[in-house]
Amino acid sequence: MSEKKNWVTRWDEVPQREEVKLDDxxxxxxxIAREEAERLLEPWRTGTFLVRExxxxVGDYTLCVCIDSRVEHYRVILDHRKLTIDEEEYFTSLPELVSHYSEDADGLVSRLITPVVSQKRDGGYSSQFEKAGWxxxxxxxxxGRVIGRGNFGEVRKGSYQGQDVAIKVMKDDKLQSQSFLAEASIMTQLRHPNLVQLxxxxxxxxxxxxxxxxxxGNLLDYLRSRGRSVVRKIDQxxxxxxxxxxxxxxxxxxxVHRDLAARNILVSDEDIAKVSDFGLAQHDRDLVEKSKIPVKWTAPEAVxxxxxSTKSDVWSYGILLWELYSFGRVPYPRVPADNVIVFVEDGSRMQPPDDCPDSIFDVMLKCWELNPTKRPTFSSIQRRLEDLKRQLLTDTKKMETDF
Structure with a gap:
């Protein structure tokens, strides 16, 4: 009896469809009136927001932000074609202002986390995916069966058109669904053999x-369950x-991925590693609000x-390499999470994993430069690793010949 094939046996077999670019x-x-804004923002979860005139x-705007069980209303002043809330930070557009306060509360009661989508603009987010063929x-x-869980809901194995698929089932939550559709729109714009395909x-x-x-499954479990007896240096x-x-x-x-780690790398049936959660995980931002940043994987400037930035992703990639060559050990094994940032800012670094080649550890150290501008690009990392792979294959072939 033949087994079902995965939906994508080759990443480029996925039909090309239009990108979904949602309203900015x-x-x-x-x-709308203040009272209407507060009604729309119920049940007042921290970080939920909207903007109104x-x-x-006249000519100014109001940013409405939830905190606990109340709503704060911030006047957004239009001043010489620039927008400001505190007359210290100025922005050229509302999307720029929202983007800034989505990264950092910067004086607001909360960072902007979940937008309340206007029904006038929505037209049904889902309808835009339908028009684009998604x-x-x-x-x-x-x-089928549940294979994972998260704050968003659960992941199930399933089938579509006779092929195996992974299904992220979101909680019955309109605000969160809107946020995830916004992130899924990003995935429609990304297409690469080493990214998990939407x-x-x-x-x-x-x-x-x-x-x-x-x-x-994920690379972390893959390494821990197979170990050195299965995962060879060439596989690493x-x-x-x-x-x-x-x-x-x-x-x-x-x-920018923001959460690069072995747990967010998935492995195909053909032993190809692919980056996942590059669209859907990073806006599960309750984790950030609850100070559960994965400190051991995160660059100091991000913590x-x-x-x-891409450079903070490079730092995380160095940690991921350490996980890969230690066969899934937790980084900084003898350093409490609360002390990690001080540890690295003082100039200390992890020791290389057992049997890790010096050349690979050198890549890790370059990724862990404290100054982000001194870290390598992913392009240069990839070229260096390709060189090391060729050298490994040459050395292996020579050993076999000598033997």
Whole structure:
């Protein structure tokens, strides 16, 4: 009896469809009253927000932000074609202002986390996926067993058109679904053999997001369950190159992952490593609000100042390499998470894993430069690893010949 094949046996077999680019101001509700804004923001979860036209100051706006069980209303002043809340930071547009306060509260009661989408602008987010060819009817999908869980809901193995897929089943939560659809729109714009592929979205009682099914699970579990008896040095460097290639593509697209770690790398049936959660995980931002930043994987400037960039992803990649060559050990094994940033800022670094080649540890150390500008690009990392792979293959062939 033949087994089902994965939806994507080759990443480029996925039909090319249009990119979904959602409205850049879905949170703008126009001229609504204060009371209407507060009604729309119920149940007042911290970080939920919208923007409306000011009812008292013509030409200005009001940013409405939830904190605990109340709503704060901030006047956004239009001053010489620039927008400001505190007359210290100025922005050229509302999306720029929202983007800034999404990264850092910077004086607000909360960082902006979840937008309340205007129904006038929404037109149904899901309808935009349908127009672009990404919408899938629910009756075409068979959902199977649960294979993972997260704050967003659960992940199930399923099938679509006779192929295995992974299904992210979102909680029945309109605000969160809107946020995830916004992130899924990013995935429609990304296409690379070392990124997990979006297959489509399905709307119903809950939102389903279909992804390429990776039969061997995440890299962390893969390493821990197989160990040195199965995972060879050539496998380690191939995985390293796979991940660097996917990240190089994201670097070129100016997309920041924010949570690069072995747990977010998936392994295909063909032993190809692919970066996952590059769209859907990073806006599960309750983790950040609850100070659960994965400190041991995160660059110091991102922990201290929430300054995420491709260079902070490079730092995380160095940690991921350490995980890969230690066969899934937790980084900084003798350093408490609360002390990690002081540890690295003082100039200390982890020791190389057992049997880790010096050349690979050198790549890790370059990724862990305290000054982000001194860290390598993913492009240069990938080239260096390709060189090391060729050298390893040459050395292996020579040993076999000598033997």
């Amino acid at each position: 101001k879905p949170w703008f509700h126009g001229k 000011s009812t008292h100051y 919408s899938i009817e629910r009756n075409q999908i068979t959902a 297959i489509g979205v399905s709307s119903g009682a809950s939102l389903w997001i279909l992804l390429e099914f990776m039969s061997k 460097i191939k995985f390293s190159i796979n991940i660097a290639s996917g990240m190089m593509y994201l670097e070129e697209k100016k997309f 201290r100042n929430k300054h995420y």
